[in-house]
Amino acid sequence: MATHPPDDIAIIGWHVSPMIRRTELTEAQMLLEVVNGATAHAGITNADVDFTCAGSCDYVAGQAFSFVQNIDAFGAWPPKRDSHVEMDGAWALYEAWVRLLVGDLDVALVTGSGRSSTADPDIVYPMEMDPYYLAPLGVDAMSFAALQARVLLDGGVVTERQMAEIAARCRRDARANPHAQVAGDFDVDALLAEDYVREPLRRHDLPPITDGACAVVIARADKARELCENPVWIRGLSHCAEIHYAGLRDLRQAESITRAAKAAGVGDAPVEVAELQTAFTHEEPLVAAALGLGADVVVNPSGGPLAANPIMATGLVRIAEAARQIRDEGRHRTLAHSTSGPCLQQNLVCVLEGE
Amino acid sequence: MTTTRSVEATIRFPYKRSLGPVMGAFMTALTEQRFLGIRSGERVLCPPREWDPDTAADLSADDLVEVGPAGTVESWTWVSSPSAAHPLDHPFAFALIRLDGADTALLHAVDVASPDALSTGMRVAPRWKAERVGHITDVEAFVPGEVPQGGGGAGAEEPVTMMDYDAAITYTTPVTRNEMRAEAANAEGRFLGLECPACARVYLGGRGFCPIDALELGPEHEVELSQRGTITNYTIIEPVQYPGQTETEPFARVHVLLDGSDVILGYQPVVEFPVGDVRIGARVAAVWNDTKVASGGGIELDGWIPTGEPDDTDPNLVNRIC
Numbered sequence: 001m002a003t004h005p006p007d008d009i010a011i012i013g014w015h016v017s018p019m020i021r022r023t024e025l026t027e028a029q030m031l032l033e034v035v036n037g038a039t040a041h042a043g044i045t046n047a048d049v050d051f052t053c054a055g056s057c058d059y060v061a062g063q064a065f066s067f068v069q070n071i072d073a074f075g076a077w078p079p080k081r082d083s084h085v086e087m088d089g090a091w092a093l094y095e096a097w098v099r100l101l102v103g104d105l106d107v108a109l110v111t112g113s114g115r116s117s118t119a120d121p122d123i124v125y126p127m128e129m130d131p132y133y134l135a136p137l138g139v140d141a142m143s144f145a146a147l148q149a150r151v152l153l154d155g156g157v158v159t160e161r162q163m164a165e166i167a168a169r170c171r172r173d174a175r176a177n178p179h180a181q182v183a184g185d186f187d188v189d190a191l192l193a194e195d196y197v198r199e200p201l202r203r204h205d206l207p208p209i210t211d212g213a214c215a216v217v218i219a220r221a222d223k224a225r226e227l228c229e230n231p232v233w234i235r236g237l238s239h240c241a242e243i244h245y246a247g248l249r250d251l252r253q254a255e256s257i258t259r260a261a262k263a264a265g266v267g268d269a270p271v272e273v274a275e276l277q278t279a280f281t282h283e284e285p286l287v288a289a290a291l292g293l294g295a296d297v298v299v300n301p302s303g304g305p306l307a308a309n310p311i312m313a314t315g316l317v318r319i320a321e322a323a324r325q326i327r328d329e330g331r332h333r334t335l336a337h338s339t340s341g342p343c344l345q346q347n348l349v350c351v352l353e354g355e
Numbered sequence: 356m357t358t359t360r361s362v363e364a365t366i367r368f369p370y371k372r373s374l375g376p377v378m379g380a381f382m383t384a385l386t387e388q389r390f391l392g393i394r395s396g397e398r399v400l401c402p403p404r405e406w407d408p409d410t411a412a413d414l415s416a417d418d419l420v421e422v423g424p425a426g427t428v429e430s431w432t433w434v435s436s437p438s439a440a441h442p443l444d445h446p447f448a449f450a451l452i453r454l455d456g457a458d459t460a461l462l463h464a465v466d467v468a469s470p471d472a473l474s475t476g477m478r479v480a481p482r483w484k485a486e487r488v489g490h491i492t493d494v495e496a497f498v499p500g501e502v503p504q505g506g507g508g509a510g511a512e513e514p515v516t517m518m519d520y521d522a523a524i525t526y527t528t529p530v531t532r533n534e535m536r537a538e539a540a541n542a543e544g545r546f547l548g549l550e551c552p553a554c555a556r557v558y559l560g561g562r563g564f565c566p567i568d569a570l571e572l573g574p575e576h577e578v579e580l581s582q583r584g585t586i587t588n589y590t591i592i593e594p595v596q597y598p599g600q601t602e603t604e605p606f607a608r609v610h611v612l613l614d615g616s617d618v619i620l621g622y623q624p625v626v627e628f629p630v631g632d633v634r635i636g637a638r639v640a641a642v643w644n645d646t647k648v649a650s651g652g653g654i655e656l657d658g659w660i661p662t663g664e665p666d667d668t669d670p671n672l673v674n675r676i677c
Contacts (some may be wrong), residue, residue: 023529024359024529024531024532025529025531026529026563028563029531029563029564031566032569033572034631037567046569054611059524060398062364062366062526063523067419071566072564072566072569073564073566073569074569075565075566075567075568075569076566077566077567091474117525117527118527118528119524119526119527120438120523120524120525122440123438123439123440123522123523123524123525126440126522127368127522127524129371131372131520132372132374132378132491132518133402133461133462133491134462135520135522136442136490136491136492136520137441137442137449137462137492138438138439138440138441139449139462140438140440142431143434143449146432146449147430147431147432147449147450147451147462148430149432150430150431150432150475151429151451154430154475167574194434196435196470197435198432198433198435199432199433199470200432201432216380220517231368231431232446242408243404243408243448244403245404246451246462247402247451247459247460247461247462248400248404248408249459250458251430254412258364270363281659329389332444
């Protein structure tokens with residue numbers, strides 16, 4: 001058994017909720033299931049949790065300070081140290097990781113949650129864009145993605161057939177994922193015969209609209225060893241952002257991914273599996289290249305965001321799936337990627353290792 | 356109960372934003388049917404930013420330069436069914452447009468009849484609105500060709516310093532089964548509670564879980580709550596007249612701790628309880644009215660009336676806050 005310095009931090013438990021188009025549960029109720037599921041998976045109780053950090057979005061929830069009600073799902077009595085990010089739960093995990101590095105707390109619970117069925121994502125998304133030049137035009141996520149897709153198609157980075165093949169592969173792999181919303185066998189030629197939704201994107205190039213949540217428990221090395229026989233070690237974790245306005249960037253590149261990957265040490269040893277937050281098919285080759293992944297790396301065996309895309313939790317689910325590959329599938333070194341903002345503006349990279 | 360209900364609410368976001376020297380100059384130029392970019396190192400950025408995206412160095416309004424009005428499409432996508440937030444109400448394209456003289460692309464709409472009229476590298480020019488206020492939508496859309504369309508009239512008399520952004524989102528939120536059962540109980544003149552099997556705390560029925568133990572609560576945990584309680588806190592409101600305010604005299608809102616439970620009903624009205632007599636510790640009982648029952652409605656809570664019992668003198672009552 002390898003020894004780990006006390007500042008090493010490990011994932012010791014996680015839980016992913018059902019991924020569905022429209023839930024009847026409140027966001028707090030969705031969280032209740034994953035919080036209790038993750039603590040049970042980690043073999044701890046709420047009393048063992050020293051710090052909680054949630055990722056969610058008020059514009060998605062339709063309520064200011066919606067995360068305050070979500071704390072009810074944490075069993076936060078006696079009061080716990082708590083924080084929140086208006087970002088995907090992957091960034092909540094980043095904050096919790098930094099918080100545990102301080103050294104005075106041992107166990108943190110991290111969540112990501114979103115109920116996208118509450119409003120039309122095409123109306124919600126522009127509210128989060130540049131308020132001077134972009135939000136007044138109502139530029140939605142699909143349109144941003146389509147503009148980048150055309151740049152990649154024009155630049156020969158990807159073809160429409162490759163995009164359809166990526167969709168077919170993800171949906172096929174998703175058949176084995178009990179949390180997948182979209183799964184099955186699809187014929188690439190049949191997919192390519194369908195109409196465009198946002199030319200050059202067809203339905204299969206787009207993620208589903210998903211309600212869902214995820215929770216992950218992390219712990220400092222000594223505590224992780226005490227609580228868990230097979231912790232999944234966070235070997236590298238970093239994130240990086242570039243300028244928001246997509247017209248000012250070279251959309252054939254994703255420099256922030258490359259920088260985050262370098263800081264997280266992706267290239268230090270071979271990665272076997274990568275769970276990428278590529279919600280649009282054309283993003284997969286761009287992100288994989290920016291991460292420096294070889295052709296032998298298995299990408300999104302869960303089906304990825306094309307199989308289920310719970311906004312605000314999609315990135316944290318990638319981390320849970322990358323951890324599951326180590327715990328349940330016998331992998332040694334895996335990677336998770338999360339992204340935020342238009343055309344892959346901000347990116348987080350997490351490298352995980354077994355013993 | 357097998358069916359669920361949802362409630363719909365539209366939230367408006369009527370923002371007013373200050374523009375600063377760089378974006379203010381850009382918006383002012385739009386009223387004059389001109390585009391401004393800004394020098395940043397070797398590049399000209401359009402739309403102009405206040406900082407160099409590579410070095411974060413301040414960019415000065417002195418470095419603004421005129422670009423366009425025509426430009427080249429660098430990427431485009433066809434929006435076949437526009438949303439309510441989009442600038443045009445018929446199918447159109449979003450495009451990245453590099454205006455002549457700029458090194459970066461402006462994101463805007465292109466108005467053509469079909470996607471067949473679009474290609475990367477095509478030339479476009481702005482179609483200006485007749486009335487321009489200093490807003491990105493002063494350009495109605497770009498159209499194919501070299502020659503600007505529309506417009507007319509004069510630019511802004513004063514530099515534009517502010518912009519409006521009025522958005523609205525409609526939310527549809529499901530009413531949970533617990534909330535529906537609690538509402539049904541209210542309509543019968545009852546208060547429904549939920550008792551946590553772990554800590555035995557009792558909550559008002561609509562909540563679906565114990566926030567202390569993070570346990571889900573359902574019909575099997577329901578208990579009937581008392582119709583009597585004690586005031587734990589109160590406020591006297593001097594009504595300010597605003598749309599929807601019907602009160603004209605000072606009135607009380609009280610928090611009531613229901614007997615035998617941990618449930619506090621907040622911001623409750625009082626009945627036959629003079630404002631000057633309202634106090635912490637006063638014992639009160641629920642008053643219901645059935646005026647809507649004849650027309651198929653439910654019983655409704657009017658408020659809380661003093662019972663005449665001796666006050667509860669527990670000095671910690673005021674610390675009960677939820």
